[in-house]
Amino acid sequence: MLIDIAFKNLWQRRLRTILTILGIVVAVQLYLSIGSIMRWYDEDLQGRLLAFGGKVYVQRLVSGDLISEDFPSSSSSIDTEMAQELLGGEGVDPQTSSLALFVTVERSLRPFSPPLVIAVGIQPGHEGAFLGTFAVSDGAAVLRGERDVILGRDAALHYGSREGEMATVGETIVIAGETFTVIGLLEPTPTLFASAVLLPLETAQRVFDRQGTVSAVILTAREVGGVAAMRTWVETTYPALSVTGQEELAQNVEEMYANMRLFFNAINTTIILVAIVVIMIVMVVAVMERRREIGTLRAIGARKRVILGMIVTESLIISLIGVILALPASIGMNQLAWGSFYPSEILLEWLRSFGIAIAIGVLASLLPALQAMRVDPLESLRYE
Amino acid sequence: MFAYTILGLLARQPHHGYDLKRAIEQALGGSREINFGQIYTTLGRLERDGLAEVQSEADDGRGKKTYRITAAGRRELEAWLDQPVVKNESFKDAFLVKLIVRHLAGYGDALAAITRQRQAYLKQLRGLTALAAEKADQPFVSLLAEGAILHLQADLRWLDLCDERLESLESSS
Amino acid sequence: MSTIIETRNVHRVFGLNGMTVEAVRGISLAVQAGEFVAIVGPSGSGKSSLLHMLGAMDRASQGEVLFEGQDLARLGDGQRTDLRASKIGFVFQTFNLMPTLNVYENIEIAMRLGGVPRRERRQRTGDLLAKVGLTQRARHLPRHLSGGERQRVAIARALANRPRLLLADEPTGNLDSRTGTGILELLRAVCSQDGQTVIIVTHDFRAASYADRVLVLRDGRIRGETRLQGDLDTHQVLGQLLELELG
The missing domain is CATH 1.10.287 (Helix Hairpins)
Structure with missing residues (x-):
């Protein structure tokens, strides 16, 4: 009912109001950015799990190397001979299985993220072992020549001749000092595949100086229900090797994400608390300064709930304006930080943060509103 | 006190009785009428004490006198004006x-x-x-x-x- | 004539650091509709405490304060607040206008709190501005007004809901004597022209002399009561005065 007075009070102390709103903008944009990162990880996780259906990765892990932190592991190393034996193992379909070499070419700018570009040496004709259900959208799907490469979307963007443009089929690119010809582009895929540069295994071994070894053997069971039997065979025959299937991957990745989510959620909770405290301090001071005014309003007939409404309204105005301004701020920050942003995700987060803004506004105003309600009408008669 | 009021008016310029009556009444916000008797009695006393004197007498037969202040009158007025008032009354x-x-x-x-x-x-x-x-x-x-x-x-x-x-x-x- | 407000042996005790101070010690008074009453006394005489009880802002420790026959002590905070909104207007020594609202809005806010519909608010605010002579100042903020103008706004605000009772606490306390005279004349005008019941509390006998009835307070008690109805002939007053001074 006293909404106009709430606005005028805020306008009266413009500098303070603007600084408070700025604080809320910073907090909410941080909240939005973190939300966006978390969403991105979730999608990535789902994508990975999809692509590993019916397959196992056999790797030799260096002790202490968590599979989840660096998957596929680029430190894993298996002799080519032993790897060949695995391909001929029980229940293995050699046609859709392959030896693979993973080498990180470019690290990501994002924390905890898979590499920006990862070279995937694969046996020509067996690309499907790595790609699974993902297909090539442009060009060929089979590495015929020694210097042929197939690029994921992110990798193509990385090797594009101009900023923001993807490398196209037929273009030549330089990796580790050698030139290659792009023969195919993958359809949009989760990160791991998007960042991949597929090249013939032997070329990869030579270019990255890994002759005689591979990182992993990707095994596909001959029968749909044969994965378990295939795993058992590998585990009993080669106890030194570790087998990672969809279940482990899900579990490991989930564990890692759980920690990360906890971390991010802790940050987010802190951000919200900071925002609440900032507004609370400002409102407590505002009530302290205006005790006589509030007393006067009570003296001329304002009920306690009218005073309550006025203080809650002021608090809500600050938090809502902060949230509204946080969207452009968030887009700007994302653009600055990573050169890209996820508009749909941010919009969604933004809508959700309206709820949070209302929560911040209401929670922050509870204490000051209580103080304001307790102001006695007689305080209007205090003379300074 | 009334004598000093009249001396004060004469100090500015010579007046005859009727002028004095009007000037005093005006200064008092027109709330009170001063009678001629009081004015002429006071003027007579001032003349007797050498504080004021007759400057001229109109020859219209009615003998209207114009009064002016004397040097002694001026001294008396200034001494009175400069004397601070002591409250007791x-x-x-x-x-x-x-x-x-x-x-x-x-x-x-x-x-x-x-x-x-x-x-x-x-x-x-x-x-x-x-x-x-x-x-x-x-x-x-x-x-x-x-x-x-x-x-x-x-x-x-x-x-x-x-x-x-x-x-x-x-x-x- | 009907009684607007009445106190019966009313007391007010304050507790301060373990000591009790009895500010009001058994005051009985009755104010009739249309009266202009001044309660005069030095600071500490209990006049402000009495005013707070009359204005439904404070409760009596003992005794009764009856507003239109209803004991204020029996009302809850909400009911007393509503009473202040609709039936009691209050004028403060320090004006107490909302600094962020302009003159118009400061008058209107009382009606918003009193639940007056928008259209009627506009009409009444215009009338009140004319009554206190501030129509030209409607869009000014309080800080751009003189003390006397602010107090006029405060009086207009206090009258906005057409209260049965107008209370003023040292209404001229922060004004020079000439401006104060204007305010007192305005209060007397709303009393004599509109039949508004007015009670002012003051330590200034000059302000009190505008009232029809003066109650003198000392040490929390009424020590004297004087009626001053009717205006004197100023011409006669001046005549007497000059006789005393110049005669």
């Missing part, structure tokens, strides 16, 4: 006398007397505030009224003090 309070006599005579109920006195003062105060508001454009008249108002306010406060002291006096005896 206005400290005398008739009501205090009544209170004392009331006490000596053994009549109680000083509060009733104080209340009656307060009523009288308040009524006077009301009249004076109205007057001060009405004559706000006349500097000397409003100053006079404001001065009287301040005196009355002091008197009213003093009545409160009388009440307080006499109450404790009565309760202790």
Whole structure:
């Protein structure tokens, strides 16, 4: 009912109001950015799990190397001979299985993220072992020549001749000092595949100086229900090797994400608390300064709930304006930080943060509103 | 006092009796008529004491005299103007006398007397505030009224003090 | 004539650091509709405490304060607040206008709190502005007004809901005497022209002399009561005055 007075009070102390709103903008944009990162990880996780259906990765892990932190592991190393034996193992379909070499070419700018570009040496004709259900959208799907490469979307963007443009089929690119010809582009895929540069295994071994070894053997069971039997065979025959299937991957990745989510959620909770405290301090001071005014309003007939409404309204105005301004701020920050942003995700987060803004506004105003309600009408008669 | 008022007017320029009457009445806010007798008696006295003299007499047969101030008159006026006023007359309070006599005579109920006195003062105060508001454009008249108002306010406060002291006096005896 | 407000042997005791101070010690008074009453006394006489109880802002420790026959002590905070909103207007020594609202809005806010519909608010605010002579100042903020103008706004605000009772706490306390006279004349005008019941509390006898009835307070008690109805002939007053001073 006293909404106009709430606005005028805020306008009266413009500098303070603007600084408070700025604080809320910073907090909410941080909240939005973190939300966006978390969403991105979730999608990535789902994508990975999809692509590993019916397959196992056999790797030799260096002790202490968590599979989840660096998957596929680029430190894993298996002799080519032993790897060949695995391909001929029980229940293995050699046609859709392959030896693979993973080498990180470019690290990501994002924390905890898979590499920006990862070279995937694969046996020509067996690309499907790595790609699974993902297909090539442009060009060929089979590495015929020694210097042929197939690029994921992110990798193509990385090797594009101009900023923001993807490398196209037929273009030549330089990796580790050698030139290659792009023969195919993958359809949009989760990160791991998007960042991949597929090249013939032997070329990869030579270019990255890994002759005689591979990182992993990707095994596909001959029968749909044969994965378990295939795993058992590998585990009993080669106890030194570790087998990672969809279940482990899900579990490991989930564990890692759980920690990360906890971390991010802790940050987010802190951000919200900071925002609440900032507004609370400002409102407590505002009530302290205006005790006589509030007393006067009570003296001329304002009920306690009218005073309550006025203080809650002021608090809500600050938090809502902060949230509204946080969207452009968030887009700007994302653009600055990573050169890209996820508009749909941010919009969604933004809508959700309206709820949070209302929560911040209401929670922050509870204490000051209580103080304001307790102001006695007689305080209007205090003379300074 | 009236003699000094006339001396003051003559100090500016010579006047005859009728001029003096009009000038005084005007300075007093036109509220009061001065009679000629008072003016001529005072002029006669001033002439006798050598403070004023006749400058000329009109020859219209009615003998209208114009008066002017003498050097002695000017000295007397200036001495009077420069002499600071000592307050003593206005400290005398008739009501205090009544209170004392009331006490000596053994009549109680000083509060009733104080209340009656307060009523009288308040009524006077009301009249004076109205007057001060009405004559706000006349500097000397409003100053006079404001001065009287301040005196009355002091008197009213003093009545409160009388009440307080006499109450404790009565309760202790 | 009907009684607007009445106190019966009312007391008010304050507790301060373990000591009790009795500010009001058994005051009984009755104010009739249309009266202009001044409660006068020095600071500490209990006049402000009495005013707070008359204005439904404070409760009596003992005794009754009856507003239109209803004991204020029996009302809850909400009911007393509503009473202040609709039936009691209050004028403060320090004006107490909302600094962020302009003159118009400061008058209107009382009606918003009193639940007056928008259209009627506009009409009444215009009338009140004219009554206190501030129509030209409607869009000014309080800080751009003189003390006397602010107090006029405060009086207009206090009158906005057409209260049965207008209370003023030292209404001229922060004004020079000439401006104060204007305010007192305005209060007397709303009393005599509109039949508004007015109670002012003051330490200034000059302000008190505008009332029809003066109650003198000392030490929490009424020490005297004086009626001052009717205006004196100023011409006669001046005549007397000159006789005293110049005669």
